Amino acid sequence: MSSPTPSTLRVGRRYRAKRLNGPYDAIVIGSGIGGLTAAACLSKMGKKVVVFEQHYTAGGFTHSYDRNGYEWDVGVHYIGDMGADHTMAKRLFDHVTDGELKWAPMDANYDRLFIGDRQIDLMAGPKAFVDSLKNDFPDEHQAIDSYMGYLNQVAKALPGVTLAKVLPNLLAGPFRRLANRKAPAFLNRPTQEVLEGLTGNQELIAALTGQWGDNGLVPTESSFIIHSLIARHYLYGGYYPVGGASEMAKTIIPVIQQSGGEVFTYADVKEILVEKGRAVGVLMADGETVRAPAVISNAGVYNTFGPLLADNAPHKAFYQMKLGNVQRSMASVCLYIGIQDTAENLQLPKTNFWIYPGTDHANQVDNFLKAPDEHDIPLTYISFPSAKDPSFAARYPGRATVEIVAPGPFEWYADWADKPWGKRGDDYEAKKEAYSQRLLEKLYEKMPQLRGKVDYYELSTPLSTDYFCRYSTGEIYGLDHNPERFEQDWLKPKTRIPGLYLTGQDVMTCGVVGAMVGGLLTTVAISGLKGLPLAKKMFVG
Structure with missing residues (x-):
């Protein structure tokens, strides 16, 4: 078969200053699902919104990529609450995609836990x-x-x-x-x-x-x-987007375009412009200035109140102080695996595997991080995306994919952080290879029929997360979801700087739907009373 080219998964329009078509009602920094949701909701209200994404494709952690004839999703492994039209999550997805995004159910046993020698199946319903x-x-x-x-x-x-x-x-x-x-x-x-x-x-x-x-x-x-x-999100089972995670951005972008908006890739925002105490636009890496009455940051609070704001910006000192009350979430590695056979032939399940050496999660993590070569991996998550997506076999005939996620702190790879992506040297590759082999063994323990059949694999580290998504320590979930985080009353859409808003997972919670709720709340914060019917429709039905 001929391998799909990377361009097939590149979603969004490549940025050029001459392609800007202002004036815009709002600017969104970052095309993660929270930013796309806010842009689509505002577009539905007649607002012209431009989204700037520094990566080559839109979607943030919901984007997909292909290599060597395989396709993987970087962050979407399953979504809950998609089996009935009345759930808030399904209503919100249908709203921002005009109902174009379709879902496939996983197996009734959507999550399988291996805790020591014991197996426990979580069932849908x-x-x-x-x-x-x-x-x-x-x-x-x-x-x-x-x-x-x-x-x-x-x-x-x-x-x-x-x-x-x-x-x-x-x-x-x-x-x-x-x-x-x-x-x-x-x-x-x-x-x-x-x-x-x-x-x-x-x-x-x-x-x-x-x-x-x-x-x-x-x-x-x-x-x-x-x-x-x-726990409640998955009570009715897990679902997977038909066509893969990139379908999320693909189906949302036309809604943003309905009111004249656009999603640009390779669009690097260098600074949020603040004049007379108010956010008025952004400065692009090419020196272009783009103005709008509302600037929405989906770049995370550390980036928003750090490098994106000038040191003399109003209230920056306040937010820098507040950042001391929250912590960056854990970083991880992901092993992307390709096999030259079908998911059906390989008997790959539509069930996620969660593998733990025992019941004491905290001590297992602590011991592993202190001495990773001496202790078992405390959490190994295995997903079989090619089995979950009913369109995969037609798009990639004779191919199957597996993804394995495990803890992988930024500190392990910090020595190579200043090296260019893809050219970090033999020592870096050797470190990745050693961990890859450990993860493959976890896979073979549960799926022995796969041993000897792996055609291709590559390990993504926190350095990749930083490079592609601008999370500087690879913190895929933004902020830690500890009790202190939920006491922070400043983690909300409207900031102290007029015209500047937050969106995404730092507003409410992590996860695709959590970030989307952040986008919805940002829309309501910007629209005021006009946004209340939308909020009622989503939360009440």
């Missing part, structure tokens, strides 16, 4: 989920029922947390205090602490928290808010 857990833990029925009740209580409390993000400051404080009084006491407590209040069975706790890699923080440190959001 609340009843199947509970029944399966009770079968695995016959003495823990009451704890499992109480846990499901806790998830429901958090779901009822979250609209208050969300609404406070877009209320004016004079109202947000009192509203937040009122919402906190009505919220359950465990809402923003550490996940492990909350679950140990329900059961002393550490195997059950390890099973309930078996998806902690979806937010990148071990249960002893994460907030029960993010745990609950993720």
